[in-house]
Amino acid sequence: MSHERISPPTQLGSPRRIKAVFFDFMGTCLDWHSSAVSALPRTISEVARSKLALDWRREFFDELHARSGQGLAPEDIDITHRRTLLRILGREPYREYSHHFQGADGSARLTYDNEGYNSPSVESAVASWYRMSAWPDVLPALTALKTELGVELFVLANGTTRLQLDLVRSSGLAGTFDMLFSSELLGVYKPEPEAYAKALRLVQVQPDQAVMVAAHAYDLRAARNFGMNTIYVSRWTDDVGENMDDIRRENNAFLSEGGMLGLVDAIKALG
Template structure:
């Protein structure tokens, strides 16, 4: 759904990465399966709990004013907690392998085409929590063709701190109103909107499992459906909203 927002001033499209552009869940579930877990473990639910635990940790650290943490450390701490809770005694090698699997992800079917279209007219960059190495590994494994990558490690700030959005915009030598933040996470877009960025929400089946989608659609400048696997949805639909179409 598109609102009456005027997109003519947009010069840069800034993306969240995991979940928005990549299907993290498929790679995590496959990695869990490779460890031959007990048959009683619901692997998709375990993956969702791991992801939710990560978000709980970064929001907790942000609210306490703690500095950005290496995402591998956060993922490992949450994994250890979940394995203990489930009574699964995997060793160090298995745990390291599982944490490393977050660095190897595939793009959603619409992502590469959508980004390629947007690159014709806009700066297209990533702004996401995590390390620069994580982003480089994800971009390499997924083939996502971004112009540049801004990590929380690189900017020494964590989303949803308003300063991380302002710093990214400043590095692009633009104003917030010149930029649109694209994400599958409502908290991300709410923070970006507060500093004057335009916002587009991408609905993905793996993200915002407990958010009210109708509320999100009213909060954002536009929203697109990225749940069907249709190549014209998701980021391709973002490109269409911004007038970047194939010729």
């Protein structure tokens, strides 16, 4: 994969009116944490499951950024999730929890909690990423963008197309987006400039006519460098290691700390 800088397309005299809004998906639109925690063994305390889920997510991002930095093509997200979960379970303090998962140690042993529920497998934990609920503010915000502004809405997220298709259905967002752009479909991970360039070229929209909405600062930094408008949505599950004061100083057009409430007014102000 080439790492040469890709210049944003230019079009003299093009209007600046916002035509398209691109959304990161998991974390930004969807509550991945609840889904992941519910799929982890109930023989582990809820507090420990929550921390395990958060650390699994961070490990996933570290892996993704490492692959992107090495110029590697996107891989099936299930493979990445499986590998990172097993890696986490091989470390302290989670090593003691590995036997709670069927297959984590190569055994077929079943374990049960006090209520008689058998422990899930690593595979069922990986599969949980295909079933998520949307944050409560998301559907009203997306509906308002469609009805009040008439803009086109797109998912632009790392992962597979199958993952995105399943997630829009399980989250109740089916039919809301005009197109789903996955790293698998585009052949490149965000935050590589080519990811944003390909999506914009395909929908024939200029960078300054588009908005990137995300709960991940790295995503918005890359989109802004490419010339897109950016809106940061604060979610407690994401950007755990980021400094919010730094994000406020990074010239995001708006910083939304109330989820997607006010998103319509924020985009109206862009023109």
